[in-house]
Amino acid sequence: MITTAFPRTIPMRIRPALAPASVVAALVATAMALVWAPTDAVQGDVQRVMYVHVPSAWLAYLAFLVVFVASVGWLWSKRPVFDAIAVASAEIGVLFTGLTLIAGSIWAKPTWGVWWTWEPRLLTTAVMFVMYVGYLLLRSLSLDLERRATRSAVAGIVAVVNVPIVHLSVTWMNALHQLPSVLRPGGPALDDRMLATLIVGVVAFTILYAWMLAARVDLERARQDRVLGSLLLKRAAGA
């Protein structure tokens, strides 16, 4: 039997739920961060910035790892969907790396006394931000769809080297930035309610990422279709 219905895969089934799930998760995470989580005995309320800062940083890592995987996918298969995923994820990654740096600065001023300090974690994060801004710049200056995707894929693979450097910089070098509090040997060094709030924050940001990624991939795919359509029309007119 011939069917014209598009197979409804799991990602397609859960997609409509991403937007409401993201809003609900964001509201729950905000309430937990501002009301339910206890005030830090040493840092006071400024510690609550962590509930934005850490999930943002996690999302930046995730986004850039997705850029890497999608870049490999493009070079391997030349399927345009991989290029669409790469650009979508890179844009979200840059946005959330910027948010990580801003939230970190807001926390640093009352805690360290400065908005910015030349510390390995801050420096490597700023370098990662610039690196992916360069990636987006490279994309924006290339006009041909396939060449742009190939160039960007190579840049996306090279840039991912910085992700583990950022994460491990605090353990490799003498750093002012605190060592990992959750993913550390011996278990998390956080109050249970703080840890639960942080986990809910990470989940909320991840759902937000999935929603933003799906929407941006749709836009990019529509743009790719337009470009390919106009190319086909030009070829047909030429023939």
Place this chain on the structure above:
Amino acid sequence: MIRRALLVAAREGRADRRQPDGLVAAATFVAALVLLESVVVGPQVARASSVAPALYWIALLFAAIVIAMRSFERELEDDAIDAVLALPGGRDALYAGKLIALLGTLAVVAVGGGVLEIALLDLDIALPGHLLLAAALGVVALPAVVILDVALTLRLRARAALVPVLALPVLVPQLVAATNATALALEGDPSGSLAWSGLLLAIALVYAVLGLTIVPTAIE
């Protein structure tokens, strides 16, 4: 592939001898920067072991970009690049050949710039052998990334602006390692200098392998 890469490198060497504009521009740039840094920060600050190596490596990095861009521009100007790319394995050979050629030219600029900086700033060298090793490995660590970024931006109009934007963030670990290896060789810390030199070697290998694996696909 090695034979073809060496052919590309040899051809590059011949072109550099006939028309050494990339080499001259890079050497002049390094010399100008050594002079400028001394004028701007004063010779006492410029000769500090934490300052002189940093400025030297930044100057060499920009020199590497100048040489690599000039090298690819020469290929584009007379369409010679199309002939190389048309050969079987041409992309791999082009990347590896350019890498070897840049290494050679950059070594010449590094020696010239280094001698000039040591002489002008009257630098004290505690460990000459370690300094040579750090300089050699620093020169080896730069070209893979620089050629990679110049190749990525080939045939783009804004490549002069784009190459530094792409290359500089990726080269931060190389710059830090080369600067520390050189500074510790000047100060007389053999184990520290060797550790940073080892890191330089590791970085050079990682980017050379990465470059040889994926960059040829991006060369048009």
